[in-house]
Amino acid sequence: MRDGATGNASRHPLAVRQWDSLIAVNYAARPFGISRMLSATEARGKCPDIVLQHVATFREGEGGRWAYRDDSFRNIKTDKVSLDPYRAESRKILKTMKDALERWCTDESEPELYPLTRGLSAVLEKAGIDEVFIDLSPLIYCVLLRRYPELRPSPQDENKDALLPFPPTTALMWDPEDCLVELDKDASEEDDPDWDDIVMLVGAEIVRAVRNAVWEKLHYTCSAGLARNKMLAKLGSACNKPNLQTVVRNRAVQHFLGGYKFTQIRMLGGKLGDQITSIFGTEQVSDLLNVPLEQLRTKLDDSTASWLYGIIRGDDRTEVNPRTQIKSMLSAKSFRPSINSMGQAEKWLHIFAADIYGRLVEDGVLENRRRPRVITLHHRTVQSKSRQMHIPASNTIDENLLFDLAKNLLRQVVADGQAWPCSNLSLSVSSFEDGVGKNKVIEGFLLRGEQAKSLSYSIRPRDSESASSEQPPGKRKKVEDSGIKRFFLHSLVAKDPGFNVEDPAASDNEGLQAPPDQDPDFVNPEILEGQIEGAEYAQYTCPQCSKSIPEYEREEHDDWHFAKDLEIQDRQEARSMQQSRPANPATSRNSNTRGRGGREGKGKPEKGQMRLAFQ
DNA sequence: ACCAGGTGT
DNA sequence: GGACACCTGGT
Numbered sequence: 001m002r003d004g005a006t007g008n009a010s011r012h013p014l015a016v017r018q019w020d021s022l023i024a025v026n027y028a029a030r031p032f033g034i035s036r037m038l039s040a041t042e043a044r045g046k047c048p049d050i051v052l053q054h055v056a057t058f059r060e061g062e063g064g065r066w067a068y069r070d071d072s073f074r075n076i077k078t079d080k081v082s083l084d085p086y087r088a089e090s091r092k093i094l095k096t097m098k099d100a101l102e103r104w105c106t107d108e109s110e111p112e113l114y115p116l117t118r119g120l121s122a123v124l125e126k127a128g129i130d131e132v133f134i135d136l137s138p139l140i141y142c143v144l145l146r147r148y149p150e151l152r153p154s155p156q157d158e159n160k161d162a163l164l165p166f167p168p169t170t171a172l173m174w175d176p177e178d179c180l181v182e183l184d185k186d187a188s189e190e191d192d193p194d195w196d197d198i199v200m201l202v203g204a205e206i207v208r209a210v211r212n213a214v215w216e217k218l219h220y221t222c223s224a225g226l227a228r229n230k231m232l233a234k235l236g237s238a239c240n241k242p243n244l245q246t247v248v249r250n251r252a253v254q255h256f257l258g259g260y261k262f263t264q265i266r267m268l269g270g271k272l273g274d275q276i277t278s279i280f281g282t283e284q285v286s287d288l289l290n291v292p293l294e295q296l297r298t299k300l301d302d303s304t305a306s307w308l309y310g311i312i313r314g315d316d317r318t319e320v321n322p323r324t325q326i327k328s329m330l331s332a333k334s335f336r337p338s339i340n341s342m343g344q345a346e347k348w349l350h351i352f353a354a355d356i357y358g359r360l361v362e363d364g365v366l367e368n369r370r371r372p373r374v375i376t377l378h379h380r381t382v383q384s385k386s387r388q389m390h391i392p393a394s395n396t397i398d399e400n401l402l403f404d405l406a407k408n409l410l411r412q413v414v415a416d417g418q419a420w421p422c423s424n425l426s427l428s429v430s431s432f433e434d435g436v437g438k439n440k441v442i443e444g445f446l447l448r449g450e451q452a453k454s455l456s457y458s459i460r461p462r463d464s465e466s467a468s469s470e471q472p473p474g475k476r477k478k479v480e481d482s483g484i485k486r487f488f489l490h491s492l493v494a495k496d497p498g499f500n501v502e503d504p505a506a507s508d509n510e511g512l513q514a515p516p517d518q519d520p521d522f523v524n525p526e527i528l529e530g531q532i533e534g535a536e537y538a539q540y541t542c543p544q545c546s547k548s549i550p551e552y553e554r555e556e557h558d559d560w561h562f563a564k565d566l567e568i569q570d571r572q573e574a575r576s577m578q579q580s581r582p583a584n585p586a587t588s589r590n591s592n593t594r595g596r597g598g599r600e601g602k603g604k605p606e607k608g609q610m611r612l613a614f615q
Numbered sequence: 616a617c618c619a620g621g622t623g624t
Numbered sequence: 625g626g627a628c629a630c631c632t633g634g635t
Binding site for chain 3: 126
């Protein structure tokens with residue numbers, strides 16, 4: 001589990017400026033007392049040398065292209081912030097991390113472990129533009145099996161509750177840079193290590209490798225926290241910034257948490273935290289620990305009470321969600337002097353539409369036929385209001401369409417009541433439909449690895465033809481060079497985890513499964529292969545895409561996944577990882593636990609196993 | 616389905 | 625605080 005704040009390692013004081021305030025401050029500037037929320041003037045007062053870089057902006061009349069401009073801070077009236085550069089860096093970092101993690105799940109040296117570990121991979125959750133949670137459990141499990149053969153399940157080892165062997169009693173060799181949180185009072189560093197400790201040690205090794213990769217490749221430092229759940233990892237990550245990792249061993253949790261204000265715990269930083277503070281007259285976790293559950297229940301509703309009771313004891317069950325494709329895109333502007341007319345508002349709608357459209361294109365969303373179904377306009381005067389509508393499925397999404405829809409929505413809001421003066425306006429698109437739109441036909445077919453290679457060559461020309469014919473002229477080129485290939489590879493694995501191939505006959509019927517309003521020819525039928533050949537051979541169910549393929553094609557199939565991973569954007573990767581979970585071959589029992597959980601019952605300590613002891 | 620509101624970076 | 629993004633709950 002990991003979480004880190006990344007920061008460029010510049011030694012010169014530097015901050016990112018948005019209008020007159022700072023939104024990010026590097027570590028070199030912090031000793032001067034510079035923090036977020038300071039004004040540019042205040043920052044200069046504290047550190048005359050500081051470099052203040054304004055964020056990129058869109059400018060009225062310059063279309064959808066952002067730029068860094070020397071005078072943007074003076075143009076708050078006409079410019080709109082663009083966070084695109086940060087989104088791009090964020091993607092690079094995630095990709096680097098993902099690649100670094102990947103190396104931990106493949107080990108050719110011990111083929112007998114393949115059935116147990118193949119397909120296991122870490123899950124990454126993007127928690128912010130510069131933060132990520134990583135569930136390392138699957139990787140740690142792999143490493144444990146390799147290093148501690150006594151943990152490998154033996155055939156007669158049916159009993160899930162069978163006791164684990166004792167771990168080796170040799171002292172653990174922590175890296176000098178691992179920051180260990182002091183143990184609870186009832187525990188001692190002299191005690192023999194337990195499996196939980198070893199799990200953390202392995203995790204620390206992996207995370208160090210990930211952080212090193214980020215440094216080597218991108219020159220960002222990052223801090224990390226390792227613990228048994230997200231809440232503890234998050235708290236830990238802040239303990240040793242900017243460039244160290246903090247390990248909260250299970251035997252240290254009580255001591256660690258006891259020193260915090262509960263308002264620093266995730267979900268308690270807002271109104272709920274305030275409410276609890278005033279009810280119980282304290283912000284300290286240690287004080288709240290003395291309050292019995294029954295008493296919490298008298299003051300809070302039941303679910304909140306028991307959640308709170310658990311969370312301050314280190315019990316956080318929230319999963320690391322595999323990042324899915326982006327769920328919404330928003331473009332917004334606050335108006336310092338409020339705006340007062342439809343005409344003024346429309347200018348901004350143009351910029352919003354261009355911004356969002358650019359991001360739709362950049363993210364390859366159009367190429368993938370992933371489109372938002374809903375558009376929403378938010379409007380704030382004294383109160384805030386929002387209106388949304390469906391994006392007509394028949395239209396090609398472009399800037400003008402977005403603008404027209406936005407304008408309609410704005411009219412509705414304006415007609416609705418007090419619309420002026422308006423202090424904030426935003427446009428967003430959401431409800432992304434990733435059913436590859438016109439290519440639903442692909443789902444339900446299986447493309448064999450070998451054929452995938454040859455066919456992807458043979459069909460590419462025609463494929464891109466039909467693809468670009470329905471693209472606006474401006475985007476043809478992009479589709480042709482890399483877009484379609486990406487799309488092609490992606491769409492085969494991205495969608496349906498079940499991946500049914502029950503009706504091979506359907507495969508050579510054009511568009512048999514295509515919804516009536518969709519064009520079945522977008523992907524030529526001949527590239528599809530609905531039949532599994534070699535069914536008489538041993539079958540292998542790919543944990544990544546759930547496809548069932550002959551054993552002898554496994555390697556090739558994996559190569560194919562590997563190539564795909566390199567090509568498609570990280571968010572798309574995350575999606576396929578998510579879908580691979582249920583297909584984990586190791587999941588034999590415990591349908592209510594996750595794939596990795598079901599199996600870890602055997603491989604991990606019975607007490608305090610990573611997050612899974614609870615259920 | 617629609618909208619409001621809360622939480623986080 | 626501004627500009628995001630995500631989630632939940634009420635109707």
